[in-house]
Amino acid sequence: MAYYFANILVIIAYIALIVFFVKDIKLKPLLKEFKIHIIVLLVFNAYIIYVLNQMIMQDEDISVYSLDFLIEVTYNVLILLVLSLSLIHYLYHETKPGLFLFLASVCIVFSEMVQVAYLFISSQQLLQVIYSSLMAVGFYFLYEYIKIKNNPPLGSPQALRR
Secondary structure (H helix, E strand, O other): OHHHHHHHHHHHHHHHHHHHHHOOOOHHHHHHHHHHHHHHHHHHHHHHHHHHHHHHHOOOOOOOOOHHHHHHHHHHHHHHHHHHHHHHHHHHHOOHHHHHHHHHHHHHHHHHHHHHHHHHOOOOHHHHHHHHHHHHHHHHHHHHHHHHHHOOOOOOHHHHOO
């Protein structure tokens, strides 16, 4: 039961992050300026989802269309959406905080992919070390993002309001 509860909480957190990325992006200018980027990301994501699902289906304990399989697929789709949307968010805004948010997303998403390899392919200790390292670096970038957002440069409108 703890497995399902924890995964559902993580899924909700990723959905909240996706909403954060898309809430201040206007669709028309985005499609006009980044049409090719979006197409490439869609193709890339489809391929990654296919590969991840192949890895998951190699696990004898998980049957297709079971609750475990659906949770894993949803989880994988959401982490790839977070990665893609963080890139689009950075390209759309091109700010230093956006870069930190994108780098954090890259590290966290790749740590999740390494964890999938650890759980479903090989339980090598090196994969666990890589997972933990990427997650720590990702949280460092999140810390830098939060620090920049909470301490705007002197002379900026946000700093003058303080």
